[in-house]
Amino acid sequence: MKKGTLRQILLITDGCSNQGEDPVAMAALAREHGMTVNVIGVLDENERTDSGLKEIENIALSGGGIHQLVYARQLSHTVQMVTRKAMTQTIQGFIHKELQSILGAEKEIEDLPPDKRGQVVEVVDELGETMDLEVLIMIDTSASMQHKLPTVEDALLDLSISLHSRIGQNEYALYAFPGKRKQVEQLMDWTPQMKDIHTIFPKLSSGGITPTGPALKEAIEAYQKKRSKRGLLEDGGYFEESGS
Amino acid sequence: MAATSKNQAANVPRGTRIRGKWNKQSYQVIKKLGNGALGTVYLADSNRGNVAIKVGIDSMSITSEVNVLKQLSMVQGTVLGPFFYEVDDWEMNGRCYPFYVMEYINGEPLFSFIERRGKEWLGILMLQLLRDLGALHREGWVFGDLKPDNLLVEGSPPTIRWLDVGGTTGMGRSVKEFTEFFDRGYWGLGTRVAEPSYDLFSAAMVMINAAYPQRFERPKKDSELFLLNKIEKSPLLNAYKPILKKALKGSYQNASEMRQELFSLLQGVKSVASNRSPTSSKSRVKSRQKRQKPKKQKRSGWIETVLLFAFILFFYTLYLVGHVF
Numbered sequence A: 001m002k003k004g005t006l007r008q009i010l011l012i013t014d015g016c017s018n019q020g021e022d023p024v025a026m027a028a029l030a031r032e033h034g035m036t037v038n039v040i041g042v043l044d045e046n047e048r049t050d051s052g053l054k055e056i057e058n059i060a061l062s063g064g065g066i067h068q069l070v071y072a073r074q075l076s077h078t079v080q081m082v083t084r085k086a087m088t089q090t091i092q093g094f095i096h097k098e099l100q101s102i103l104g105a106e107k108e109i110e111d112l113p114p115d116k117r118g119q120v121v122e123v124v125d126e127l128g129e130t131m132d133l134e135v136l137i138m139i140d141t142s143a144s145m146q147h148k149l150p151t152v153e154d155a156l157l158d159l160s161i162s163l164h165s166r167i168g169q170n171e172y173a174l175y176a177f178p179g180k181r182k183q184v185e186q187l188m189d190w191t192p193q194m195k196d197i198h199t200i201f202p203k204l205s206s207g208g209i210t211p212t213g214p215a216l217k218e219a220i221e222a223y224q225k226k227r228s229k230r231g232l233l234e235d236g237g238y239f240e241e242s243g244s
Numbered sequence B: 001m002a003a004t005s006k007n008q009a010a011n012v013p014r015g016t017r018i019r020g021k022w023n024k025q026s027y028q029v030i031k032k033l034g035n036g037a038l039g040t041v042y043l044a045d046s047n048r049g050n051v052a053i054k055v056g057i058d059s060m061s062i063t064s065e066v067n068v069l070k071q072l073s074m075v076q077g078t079v080l081g082p083f084f085y086e087v088d089d090w091e092m093n094g095r096c097y098p099f100y101v102m103e104y105i106n107g108e109p110l111f112s113f114i115e116r117r118g119k120e121w122l123g124i125l126m127l128q129l130l131r132d133l134g135a136l137h138r139e140g141w142v143f144g145d146l147k148p149d150n151l152l153v154e155g156s157p158p159t160i161r162w163l164d165v166g167g168t169t170g171m172g173r174s175v176k177e178f179t180e181f182f183d184r185g186y187w188g189l190g191t192r193v194a195e196p197s198y199d200l201f202s203a204a205m206v207m208i209n210a211a212y213p214q215r216f217e218r219p220k221k222d223s224e225l226f227l228l229n230k231i232e233k234s235p236l237l238n239a240y241k242p243i244l245k246k247a248l249k250g251s252y253q254n255a256s257e258m259r260q261e262l263f264s265l266l267q268g269v270k271s272v273a274s275n276r277s278p279t280s281s282k283s284r285v286k287s288r289q290k291r292q293k294p295k296k297q298k299r300s301g302w303i304e305t306v307l308l309f310a311f312i313l314f315f316y317t318l319y320l321v322g323h324v325f
């Protein structure tokens, strides 16, 4: 199997979108482009909102990713865990397809005798460790998120510690919505090192609108720009196959 | 992610028969031992006697743990983790739950053991842990999620055993699972690359946790200084300061280096004992008296008690080393 690149969009938000395109539709579009959309919902300590919950779940569902609701306090551990799980899930999905082409349709990993599953897991582990990864992080900076932003910053640094401990290469880009002038603002262009983010974070200004849909649309465009810049072939799959 | 309320495997009543779909072995549930993010562990009766069964929902993560347990069970000579018996699926109410069967470790949680038997056991059990970690590392693995919840003290002579290989990671890869307090990445004191020094950091944090059962959060910066401060403020930890400091800094290349130095520290236990402030020794004696039921122990006998400990510790250490080298 050729090694390739995994592409993720990580959306960190605390509530409902209220402007622009339907974020669930944009997530579905991202998935068509071979990205997965993962959503982390950040709750306040004594918050019991079910309002934003459905949207968060639906975005992840149609984006082929996973979602997790979490209190700000536990954010660090969650961000790296969700990213990791999402990678595993994407790789599993791919291997699942390979398996079906070998074993015949309708075969699940669970149909293999337990003793044979070990090899499948080893392949998933191996890929998760060695594949290159691109994560576009999209942060909701609307008013209600303001006091949670320092925790978000910690969580992103923590994520980079985990990802840099992998064998594969990583690249990150950081966006915020709503931006100062535009709906979505780029904070950090693609870079292999997520550092100095504390120099960007305090500059964030928070506003009342939450354009989640447009943010996801922007994320897709950012990925496409990156691809064409590199002049790589588009394959529309989960993996960008490199090599011949 | 998956709602746990739907997971019927998380609350299997006593007496339930778990029968494997593939190998047809059956197990009768005696009681629940504990549960975690990835599954529930039961004590069960089988034709092998008592066993521990971990029943999960996600066959990938169960399989991943089985991969590790299988390999560890193949290591000759040392017992690393619970012995692995078999893996299978359990079909119940139209759902399929993957499970695996392992040795039941009938032990006591590390800290409750130390609380009951005395603080001097901390160093001794750490010697054992470091020996086992050394063996694990030589096999090409790093434990990863080392924490008191995953450590039990079993049998007589008391032996430390570890559970939960969910975090066990091949050398050089990124650690699969960890717990913040014991993770050097959380403290900003290193990467999450699986290497011996990762486990040694966690081992040091386990010792620190013994002195601070409530744990504590990281400071905004200078966490190394912060941790050193915590060590200095604790009479228990002060005795281990040199090795804790080095383990936190990541200065040890391997477990046996740290073990060797801990061993030398314990040999000099007499000086450690005499360095102790009378108050801490007294309170130690007091708690012993409480446990041992009112023996006719003189209040002033604490010096003898400390010396006696020193002796026992010294011989026990010799005994341990005799087994290893």
Ligand SMILES: Nc1ncnc2c1ncn2[C@@H]1O[C@H](COP(=O)(O)OP(=O)(O)OP(=O)(O)O)[C@@H](O)[C@H]1O
Pocket: B033, B034, B035, B036, B037, B038, B039, B040, B041, B052, B054, B082, B102, B103, B104, B105, B106, B149, B150, B163, B164, B165, B166
């Ligand atoms: N072999 C065993 N013998 C005795 N007790 C066990 C055994 N394995 C697990 N346990 C008990 O079950 C509990 C949960 O097991 P384990 O830690 O493997 O689950 P987990 O899903 O990995 O949890 P987490 O990842 O949250 O730590 C343990 O803390 C321990 O008390």
Ligand SMILES: [Mg+2]
Pocket: B036, B149, B150, B164
């Ligand atoms: Mg555990």
